[in-house]
Amino acid sequence: xxxxxxxxxxxxxxxxxxxxxxxxxxxxxxxxxxxxxxxxxxxxxxxxxxxxxxxxxxxxxxxxxxxxxxxxxxxxxxxxxxxxxxxxxxxxxxxxxxxxxxxxxxxxxxxxxxxxxxxxxxxxxxxxxxxxxxxxxxxxxxxxx
Amino acid sequence: xxxxxxxxxxxxxxxxxxxxxxxxxxxxxxxxxxxxxxxxxxxxxxxxxxxxxxxxxxxxxxxxxxxxxxxxxxxxxxxxxxxxxxxxxxxxxxxxxxxxxx
Numbered sequence: 001x002x003x004x005x006x007x008x009x010x011x012x013x014x015x016x017x018x019x020x021x022x023x024x025x026x027x028x029x030x031x032x033x034x035x036x037x038x039x040x041x042x043x044x045x046x047x048x049x050x051x052x053x054x055x056x057x058x059x060x061x062x063x064x065x066x067x068x069x070x071x072x073x074x075x076x077x078x079x080x081x082x083x084x085x086x087x088x089x090x091x092x093x094x095x096x097x098x099x100x101x102x103x104x105x106x107x108x109x110x111x112x113x114x115x116x117x118x119x120x121x122x123x124x125x126x127x128x129x130x131x132x133x134x135x136x137x138x139x140x141x142x143x144x145x
Numbered sequence: 146x147x148x149x150x151x152x153x154x155x156x157x158x159x160x161x162x163x164x165x166x167x168x169x170x171x172x173x174x175x176x177x178x179x180x181x182x183x184x185x186x187x188x189x190x191x192x193x194x195x196x197x198x199x200x201x202x203x204x205x206x207x208x209x210x211x212x213x214x215x216x217x218x219x220x221x222x223x224x225x226x227x228x229x230x231x232x233x234x235x236x237x238x239x240x241x242x243x244x245x246x247x
Contacts, residue, residue, distance in 0.1 A: 014168035039198070039229045046200040050167045098205075104174065106205035108237050115236055 006068045012057045012081070020066055021045040027068050028075050031138040040116035041075065041136065047109040048079035048132045054100060056083025056130055077134045085126040093122065150180060155187040163195055167202035174206050187219035190246055194225030204237040211242050222246040
């Protein structure tokens, strides 16, 4: 069983959103994903990291940690912050619900992560932080003849 | 960076950046707001021909402009939608609020 891992930690600045999703997509490239699968991964990472910046740290400074693992044909992504945490997780995960309508948030973040990945797990502790864990299976492509 | 715009009569055409996320959506919101405040804009068309990525921040930004344009009885249009952007528009239910203008 082959396992490959990658860990990165960066500042909670919005300019790092594109950096984070591109880095994870580049790591995932060794599973030979389709264009659509790459977009799925990028979108899910973008949502998770944006949540850390806007909600976890409420636009103040902090560090975001992203851990990725490839095991066989599956990609595991963990996105963590040590921010304010989520008090009502069930409410937060409801599609279209947002705690920050004034910032023009659509409330679709978790719904997109769920739609684009095979599995989503969120654990959070108020005043301690939030951990988002995602898994996606990358289908094997038929061998080129 | 200033996003690209074009104004044709009462319609503002916005060309969002290549990647429309939280970081870039804010600039699009600010500049389009400025133009809308200055002119007689009733409709907004988002031309996604050069946009390859959009997440829920883009959805929120379009919803925000929709509310604004609704007050003026205008419409929000989209065009040049790639497969990736199409999935986001569909999944978010935005197609119920915006019309496709090709």
